[in-house]
Amino acid sequence: MAGGSRRRVWGAALGGLMVVLAVLTGCAGPFQYYEGTGLHDVAAAEVAGGWENVEGTRVVLREDGTALLEKLDGQGFDFEDGWRLSGTGTWQLSDDDGGQAVRLALTSRTRVERRSPATATDTSTPEPPSTYVWSFYVDRDQHDELKLFFFYGDPDIGNTYVMTRETGS
Structure with missing residues:
Protein backbone atom coordinates (compact mmCIF):
# COMPACT_ATOMS: atom_id res chain seq x y z
CA MET A 1 0.00 0.00 0.00
CA ALA A 2 2.87 2.38 0.80
CA GLY A 3 4.33 1.86 -2.69
CA GLY A 4 1.02 2.73 -4.39
CA SER A 5 0.66 5.81 -2.22
CA ARG A 6 4.16 6.94 -3.10
CA ARG A 7 3.45 6.49 -6.81
CA ARG A 8 0.30 8.60 -6.49
CA VAL A 9 2.25 11.38 -4.73
CA TRP A 10 4.97 11.31 -7.38
CA GLY A 11 2.37 11.15 -10.13
CA ALA A 12 0.54 14.16 -8.68
CA ALA A 13 3.80 16.08 -8.29
CA LEU A 14 4.87 15.25 -11.84
CA GLY A 15 1.42 16.18 -13.16
CA GLY A 16 1.57 19.51 -11.31
CA LEU A 17 5.01 20.23 -12.73
CA MET A 18 3.75 19.47 -16.24
CA VAL A 19 0.86 21.93 -15.79
CA VAL A 20 3.24 24.65 -14.56
CA LEU A 21 5.60 24.07 -17.49
CA ALA A 22 2.71 24.09 -19.98
CA VAL A 23 1.47 27.41 -18.61
CA LEU A 24 4.94 28.97 -18.69
CA THR A 25 5.75 27.85 -22.21
CA GLY A 26 2.23 28.45 -23.50
CA CYS A 27 2.56 32.17 -22.76
CA ALA A 28 5.93 32.49 -24.44
CA GLY A 29 5.20 33.60 -27.97
CA PRO A 30 7.71 33.90 -30.80
CA PHE A 31 8.78 37.48 -30.13
CA GLN A 32 9.32 36.92 -26.41
CA LEU A 69 5.09 59.70 -38.32
CA GLU A 70 1.69 59.25 -39.94
CA LYS A 71 -0.86 56.67 -38.76
CA LEU A 72 1.62 54.45 -36.89
CA ASP A 73 -0.03 51.69 -34.85
CA GLY A 74 1.12 50.56 -31.42
CA GLN A 75 3.33 47.53 -31.03
CA GLY A 76 2.79 44.49 -28.84
CA PHE A 77 -0.57 44.47 -27.09
CA ASP A 78 -0.95 48.24 -27.70
CA PHE A 79 -1.89 47.36 -31.28
CA GLU A 80 -5.16 45.92 -30.00
CA ASP A 81 -6.22 49.34 -28.64
CA GLY A 82 -6.73 50.41 -32.27
CA TRP A 83 -5.16 53.86 -32.15
CA ARG A 84 -2.88 55.21 -34.87
CA LEU A 85 -0.55 58.07 -33.97
CA SER A 86 0.81 60.89 -36.10
CA GLY A 87 3.35 63.51 -35.12
CA THR A 88 7.04 64.23 -34.89
CA GLY A 89 9.85 62.62 -32.97
CA THR A 90 13.36 61.25 -33.02
CA TRP A 91 15.05 58.06 -34.14
CA GLN A 92 18.35 56.27 -33.74
CA LEU A 93 19.91 53.10 -35.08
CA SER A 94 21.29 50.79 -32.42
CA ASP A 95 23.29 47.57 -32.64
CA ASP A 96 23.58 44.80 -30.07
CA ASP A 97 24.43 41.10 -30.12
CA GLY A 98 21.10 40.19 -31.79
CA GLY A 99 21.36 42.73 -34.58
CA GLN A 100 20.36 46.25 -35.40
CA ALA A 101 17.16 48.05 -34.43
CA VAL A 102 15.62 51.46 -34.99
CA ARG A 103 14.31 53.13 -31.86
CA LEU A 104 11.61 55.58 -32.89
CA ALA A 105 10.22 57.98 -30.28
CA LEU A 106 7.09 60.07 -30.83
CA THR A 107 7.72 63.27 -28.88
CA SER A 108 4.92 65.50 -30.21
CA ARG A 109 1.60 63.93 -31.14
CA THR A 110 -0.37 65.90 -33.75
CA ARG A 111 -3.22 63.50 -34.55
CA VAL A 112 -4.89 60.31 -33.35
CA GLU A 113 -6.94 58.08 -35.61
CA ARG A 114 -8.68 54.78 -35.02
CA ARG A 115 -7.99 51.71 -37.12
CA SER A 116 -11.66 50.73 -37.34
CA PRO A 117 -15.04 52.29 -36.54
CA ALA A 118 -15.82 49.49 -34.06
CA THR A 119 -12.80 50.47 -31.98
CA ALA A 120 -13.72 54.17 -32.09
CA THR A 121 -17.13 53.50 -30.50
CA ASP A 122 -15.75 51.26 -27.77
CA THR A 123 -15.74 53.36 -24.59
CA SER A 124 -13.46 50.87 -22.81
CA THR A 125 -10.58 51.70 -25.17
CA PRO A 126 -7.82 53.48 -23.23
CA GLU A 127 -6.73 57.00 -24.11
CA PRO A 128 -3.97 56.91 -26.76
CA PRO A 129 -0.55 57.93 -25.44
CA SER A 130 0.74 61.45 -26.08
CA THR A 131 4.30 60.08 -26.48
CA TYR A 132 5.36 56.57 -27.47
CA VAL A 133 8.46 54.54 -28.34
CA TRP A 134 8.69 51.80 -30.97
CA SER A 135 11.57 49.38 -31.57
CA PHE A 136 11.82 48.19 -35.16
CA TYR A 137 14.09 45.28 -36.05
CA VAL A 138 16.23 45.93 -39.14
CA ASP A 139 16.35 43.15 -41.72
CA ARG A 140 16.77 42.50 -45.43
CA ASP A 141 14.23 40.81 -47.67
CA GLN A 142 14.94 38.18 -50.34
CA HIS A 143 16.02 40.98 -52.73
CA ASP A 144 18.50 42.39 -50.18
CA GLU A 145 16.25 45.45 -49.64
CA LEU A 146 15.96 46.81 -46.11
CA LYS A 147 12.77 46.35 -44.14
CA LEU A 148 11.82 47.41 -40.63
CA PHE A 149 9.42 45.42 -38.48
CA PHE A 150 8.04 44.88 -34.99
CA PHE A 151 5.74 42.32 -33.44
CA TYR A 152 2.15 43.23 -32.59
CA GLY A 153 -0.88 41.73 -30.91
CA ASP A 154 -0.91 38.46 -29.02
CA PRO A 155 2.70 37.26 -28.61
CA ASP A 156 1.65 33.65 -29.19
CA ILE A 157 0.67 34.49 -32.76
CA GLY A 158 3.87 36.30 -33.84
CA ASN A 159 2.29 38.89 -36.18
CA THR A 160 4.77 41.30 -37.74
CA TYR A 161 4.15 44.93 -38.70
CA VAL A 162 6.43 45.46 -41.70
CA MET A 163 7.62 48.78 -43.10
CA THR A 164 9.23 48.85 -46.54
CA ARG A 165 11.00 51.61 -48.42
CA GLU A 166 8.50 54.19 -49.60
CA THR A 167 7.73 53.92 -53.31
CA GLY A 168 9.92 56.45 -55.09
CA SER A 169 12.41 56.75 -52.20
Missing part, protein backbone atom coordinates in the same frame (compact mmCIF):
# COMPACT_ATOMS: atom_id res chain seq x y z
CA TYR A 33 12.43 34.92 -27.27
CA TYR A 34 13.29 36.75 -30.48
CA GLU A 35 16.92 37.79 -30.36
CA GLY A 36 17.05 39.88 -33.53
CA THR A 37 17.90 39.45 -37.16
CA GLY A 38 21.67 39.17 -36.74
CA LEU A 39 22.15 42.05 -39.18
CA HIS A 40 25.08 44.34 -38.26
CA ASP A 41 26.11 46.04 -41.52
CA VAL A 42 23.47 48.75 -41.98
CA ALA A 43 24.48 52.43 -41.75
CA ALA A 44 22.12 55.10 -40.39
CA ALA A 45 22.24 56.85 -43.79
CA GLU A 46 20.83 53.68 -45.38
CA VAL A 47 17.91 53.64 -42.92
CA ALA A 48 17.13 57.35 -43.37
CA GLY A 49 14.28 58.12 -45.76
CA GLY A 50 10.63 57.29 -46.24
CA TRP A 51 8.99 54.06 -45.06
CA GLU A 52 5.44 52.77 -45.53
CA ASN A 53 3.21 49.77 -44.99
CA VAL A 54 0.08 48.40 -46.60
CA GLU A 55 -2.19 50.01 -43.97
CA GLY A 56 -1.29 53.56 -45.04
CA THR A 57 1.32 54.15 -42.36
CA ARG A 58 4.13 56.47 -43.36
CA VAL A 59 7.34 57.21 -41.45
CA VAL A 60 10.11 59.55 -42.55
CA LEU A 61 13.44 59.09 -40.79
CA ARG A 62 15.53 62.18 -41.46
CA GLU A 63 19.33 62.06 -41.48
CA ASP A 64 19.47 64.57 -38.60
CA GLY A 65 17.75 62.05 -36.28
CA THR A 66 14.29 63.62 -36.42
CA ALA A 67 11.22 61.76 -37.64
CA LEU A 68 7.75 62.33 -39.06
